Amino acid sequence: MIRPRVLPRARKVQKVPFVELYAGRLQGVVSSGSDQDRVYVSYFEAGSGNFYCSTNNNRPCGGLRGSPCKHLVELLNEGVLQYGAARVIAYLGLQAEPDKVKSGGELLRHIKGGPHKVEAGMVFSRFLTYLQYVSVAPTGVPLPDMAWFVR
Amino acid sequence: MPLHPLHGPPGLLDLKSVPEPVTHTAGLLAQLDEVFESGFGRLSSANLQTLASLASSFAGTPLAEPLQAAIAGLGRSEFVDRHFAVIAAARAAAHGAMHDALVAQACAALSRPRPELEVFAAAPAQEAPPRAAVLLESVRQWLMELAIAGFANLEVGALLPFQATLDAIMAEPALVRHAALLSGFLDELLTVFPAHGKPEVPRLRWVDLWARSMVLSLAPPAPVATREVKGELRVFATDLRQHDHVVCLVAFGALHEPGKPPRVVRTSVSAFKVDVLQGEDLAGLLNEVGGKLLEAIAGGQGLKIAGMLLHATGDLVWQESRAEVLPAKLKLAEEAAAVLTTPTALRPSARPEDRHPAVIEELVWLPAEAYAATGKEPREVSLGGSPFPLASERVPVSDDLPLAELAGSKGLVALLRFDGGRWSLQPVMIDKGKPRMVGTSLQSARAKARGGNLATLKERAGKLLRKKS
Ligand SMILES: [Zn+2]
Numbered sequence: 001m002i003r004p005r006v007l008p009r010a011r012k013v014q015k016v017p018f019v020e021l022y023a024g025r026l027q028g029v030v031s032s033g034s035d036q037d038r039v040y041v042s043y044f045e046a047g048s049g050n051f052y053c054s055t056n057n058n059r060p061c062g063g064l065r066g067s068p069c070k071h072l073v074e075l076l077n078e079g080v081l082q083y084g085a086a087r088v089i090a091y092l093g094l095q096a097e098p099d100k101v102k103s104g105g106e107l108l109r110h111i112k113g114g115p116h117k118v119e120a121g122m123v124f125s126r127f128l129t130y131l132q133y134v135s136v137a138p139t140g141v142p143l144p145d146m147a148w149f150v151r
Numbered sequence: 152m153p154l155h156p157l158h159g160p161p162g163l164l165d166l167k168s169v170p171e172p173v174t175h176t177a178g179l180l181a182q183l184d185e186v187f188e189s190g191f192g193r194l195s196s197a198n199l200q201t202l203a204s205l206a207s208s209f210a211g212t213p214l215a216e217p218l219q220a221a222i223a224g225l226g227r228s229e230f231v232d233r234h235f236a237v238i239a240a241a242r243a244a245a246h247g248a249m250h251d252a253l254v255a256q257a258c259a260a261l262s263r264p265r266p267e268l269e270v271f272a273a274a275p276a277q278e279a280p281p282r283a284a285v286l287l288e289s290v291r292q293w294l295m296e297l298a299i300a301g302f303a304n305l306e307v308g309a310l311l312p313f314q315a316t317l318d319a320i321m322a323e324p325a326l327v328r329h330a331a332l333l334s335g336f337l338d339e340l341l342t343v344f345p346a347h348g349k350p351e352v353p354r355l356r357w358v359d360l361w362a363r364s365m366v367l368s369l370a371p372p373a374p375v376a377t378r379e380v381k382g383e384l385r386v387f388a389t390d391l392r393q394h395d396h397v398v399c400l401v402a403f404g405a406l407h408e409p410g411k412p413p414r415v416v417r418t419s420v421s422a423f424k425v426d427v428l429q430g431e432d433l434a435g436l437l438n439e440v441g442g443k444l445l446e447a448i449a450g451g452q453g454l455k456i457a458g459m460l461l462h463a464t465g466d467l468v469w470q471e472s473r474a475e476v477l478p479a480k481l482k483l484a485e486e487a488a489a490v491l492t493t494p495t496a497l498r499p500s501a502r503p504e505d506r507h508p509a510v511i512e513e514l515v516w517l518p519a520e521a522y523a524a525t526g527k528e529p530r531e532v533s534l535g536g537s538p539f540p541l542a543s544e545r546v547p548v549s550d551d552l553p554l555a556e557l558a559g560s561k562g563l564v565a566l567l568r569f570d571g572g573r574w575s576l577q578p579v580m581i582d583k584g585k586p587r588m589v590g591t592s593l594q595s596a597r598a599k600a601r602g603g604n605l606a607t608l609k610e611r612a613g614k615l616l617r618k619k620s
Contacts, residue, residue, distance in 0.1 A: 003430060003548040011427055013604045017611055020426075023307055024345045046345070082427065093347060129318055130425055131612035133396050134605065136321050136330070138422035138440035140469030142462065144501060145332040145363055146392040146399040146421070147510045148356070150545045 016078040018127045021091045026079045027123045029056075030071040040071040041120040041127075046092045049113030056124045064115055068108060076104030162260035163515070164537050166567075166574040170256055173249045173508075177572065179208060180245055183238075184358040190301020191225055191235075199226060205241060214241050232291040235298055239365035242358070243504070250506035253569050257513050261567075263493065266500035266513075268463040271376040279371030280325050287326075289316040290333065290368040294361055302352045307345040313337060321423070329367055331421065335394035336360040359509065366504065377460040380467070382408035383477070384416070384454045386447060387487040388514070388564040388579035389588045391547045395426040398433050400590050402444060403499065403514060403564075403579065405490045406467070415490050415514060417499040418467040420444055427604055434593040435600030442597075443474045449594030451586055453477040465499040484562045484582040491516035491564065513567040515576070524557035532557065532576065542568050542577035551589045556581045 017039075019028035027043035030053075040061055042053040053061035053071045063069030068076075079088050085107075086098035094110040101107060182201040189198065202222045209215045214237070221237035258265045293313045300309060317337060321330045339357070343350050386404035393399060399421040406416045420441030428436060437445060447454045455475040460468040491514050501510045523533045524541075531538040543554055545568065557563065562582035568575050581587040600606075 010430065011604075013427055013607050017608065022341065023311055090347070128615060129314060131608060131616055132318060132321060133334075133423045133425050134428070134608045135612045135616055136423040137324070138420065138436065139327050140418070140420055140440055140471075141327060142417070142419055142464070142466040142468070143328055143331045143397070143399055143421050144505050144510055145328060145367070146335075146397065146401075146419075147512070148332075148360060148363075149335050149392050149394040149397070149399075151393060151547070 011078060011081040016074055018130050019075060019078045019082050020126065020130070021079070021083060021087070022126060025123075026075065026088060026092060027126070028075050028078065029124065029127045030074050041123045042069075042071045042075045043118065043123060044072070044076070044092060044111060045113065045116070048116070049092070049094075049111045050116035051111065051113060052115055052117050054117070054120045056120050058120050060117075066115065068111065073105050073108065076107055078104070080104035080107070162262060163534055163539060163567075163576075165260040166257065167537075167539075169572065169574075170252050173252050174572070176208075176245050176249050179205065180242060181355070183242060184354045187298060187358045187361065188301055188303050188352055188354050190299055190304055191230070192228075192299040192301065194226065202226075208245075209241060212244075214244060230295065230299055232288075232295045235295045236291065236365060236369055238298075239362040240369075242362045243366045243507070246362075246508060247503060247506040249508050250501070250511060253508055253511060254513070257511070257567055257574070261513070261515065264496040266465075266498050267496040268500065268502070269378075269461070269465070269497055271378055271463055274374045274376035277374040279373075280323060282319075282323060283325050283371040286316060286320050286323065287329070287368040287371060290320075290329065290364065294365050294368070297361060302354065302357050303350060305340065305344050305350075307341070310337065310340050310344060325372060328372070329364075330423070331397045331399075332360070332364055332367065334396040334423075336364060338395050359507070363507075375462060377462055377468070379458050380406065380408055380461045381457040381459075382406055382411075382455075384418070384447075384456055384467070384474075385481055385483065385486050386418075386444070386454070387483040387586065387588075389448060389590045390512075390545075390566065390577070390579050391589045393433075396423055398422055398424055398428075398436055400437055400441065400444075400593075402448065402590075405486050412495065413490050414465075414495055415498040416461065416465050416467045418444070418469045420469050425608065428608070431596040431599045432603055432605045433600075434596035435603065435605040437593060438597050438600075441469055441471065443471055443476050444469060445590065445593045445597070447476050448588070448590050449592075450476070451480050451483055453479065453481055464502055465497065483580070483586045487564045487580065488516045488518065488562065508569045511567070511569050512577075514579075515565050515567055517563040517565065519561045519582075522557075522563060524554075524560075526558070527555045529554050529557055540573060540575040542566075542570065542575040545577045547589055549589055549592070551591045552578065552581065552587050554578065556583055556587050559583075 016030050024046045025043045030040045032038035040053050041056050044051045053064050053069050061069050085101035089096050089098050096110045186198045206218045206222050209218050217237045218241050221234040224234045320326045384404050384406050386402045388403040390401045401419040403417050405413045407413045420437050422436035424436055459470055459473045531540050560581045560583050564580035565576040565578050568577050
């Protein structure tokens with residue numbers, strides 16, 4: 001088995017198909033627990049600590065009542081699995097000690113912001129871009145520039 | 152198979168020093184790269200001096216005049232992409248010259264001829280898709296903006312709009328090389344930006360990626376001359392390259408064509424991916440394009456090929472439908488020793504426009520008596536008592552090729568590499584009685600990859616991307 005150097009632990013994409021640190025946000029897409037076809041779009045903003053959660057049709061999440069809903073907690077958990085606590089903490093600018101963090105949920109008490117709406121479409125289109133990568137045909141042509149990319 | 156004498160490359164220790172012109176050029180380029188860090192938008196007098204000495208180092212070459220004009224233009228704050236194209240071409244030419252000097256040094260040390268491009272009939276005329284030219288113009292524009300701002304001063308707002316161009320490039324099969332390079336480059340930039348405080352800029356690396364992208368985007372890709380080959384391919388070494396969005400398995404092997412002496416070729420299978428696809432999912436990704444190659448690598452078997460295309464660089468374009476896995480298990484160490492001990496000039500190399508010290512990968516075979524290594528994570532091998540660096544940072548973390556296996560091994564295939572101003576050896580096959588190389592586990596991982604992350608994401612993509620279009 002070939003192991004990644006960066007991914008601290010294997011992450012399963014079933015519940016949270018997409019998470020990324022991008023443009024100053026930890027953002028992603030979280031599957032609904034009840035409805036197979038529904039997804040929630042969630043984010044935390046670096047610095048301000050603001051967050052939001054809505055369906056991809058921009059309907060606010062019912063669980064969001066001034067504090068992060070369960071989707072946002074799942075997003076934090078998966079973000080820490082994907083990038084490691086140190087990178088998430090540094091990216092969001094949180095006052096937490098990476099070595100002591102066992103799961104992303106523990107970072108919740110360091111989130112100082114409040115709910116702040118952004119268009120779900122912005123994050124959702126990132127998800128579509130993400131999915132585009134797994135839809136491009138693989139190739140047998142030489143890619144000499146990949147000599148720069150090793151991990 | 153004839154038994155070849157198993158004496159190791161005697162001259163590797165000659166590579167403890169580096170030719171003076173190479174060091175000199177590296178120094179000059181390091182100064183140029185400082186300009187890329189601070190930005191062409193605010194040229195200091197020191198920057199202008201650097202550019203002037205770059206120009207004078209090209210005196211008497213075809214680049215001298217365009218370079219003079221470009222530097223004069225940039226000095227007057229004329230920000231047009233052709234000026235930056237000339238700077239990129241000059242930087243690439245300097246790296247090409249370093250590459251050639253280093254390959255000459257390596258080949259002299261190893262007492263082998265320099266690699267040559269195979270001579271083919273002219274390439275078939277073929278128009279690049281019209282969209283390619285427009286997309287490459289956008290790439291050059293973006294690269295110019297990066298250079299004007301300087302890598303230390305990038306704003307995330309200058310990076311994000313490029314994603315739309317990249318999405319379109321990904322959808323254009325003629326630009327697959329661009330897609331692989333630019334998606335890796337953009338990823339790296341977005342890992343650092345937005346930066347809190349002073350960003351850490353891997354200057355040489357980023358300017359390399361910048362210049363590479365610029366040179367590759369000067370014109371739509373020209374058709375490549377190839378010839379059809381048939382015969383048997385015996386893969387004896389592999390390497391894995393990847394960033395968050397591409398995984399690429401490179402295989403080196405002996406090609407036995409009827410009526411010709413065996414020669415070394417290189418082939419590769421690559422797939423686009425996302426960061427979360429790792430480990431077993433790599434097998435699922437590569438299976439579609441190279442399942443038979445994975446099978447042959449896992450089993451140490453040969454591949455019968457017919458009608459596959461070979462580039463002048465010794466790169467075989469992998470096509471599943473033209474390959475058949477042969478049942479017999481091969482003695483891969485003997486195979487490697489036979490073609491690598493005194494290789495011919497026809498072996499994997501780079502096109503002139505692609506030459507750069509980072510793409511040097513001269514294959515060497517070291518028999519057991521030629522080297523010794525100890526420890527769990529060896530950083531060097533001993534060659535007759537003298538230490539020689541291992542490029543261990545290039546070896547993927549895997550059970551397939553743990554470097555601890557070097558101790559007590561019976562032979563070794565390595566890529567001779569040049570990085571960080573010195574030569575090093577990257578093991579790509581360790582003979583432990585059975586060959587150890589990266590990718591041997593991918594065949595058995597294919598089954599486990601089913602129903603994993605790849606399947607889930609493919610299913611989502613199938614639903615959502617269809618809905619979108
Ligand atoms: Zn929610």
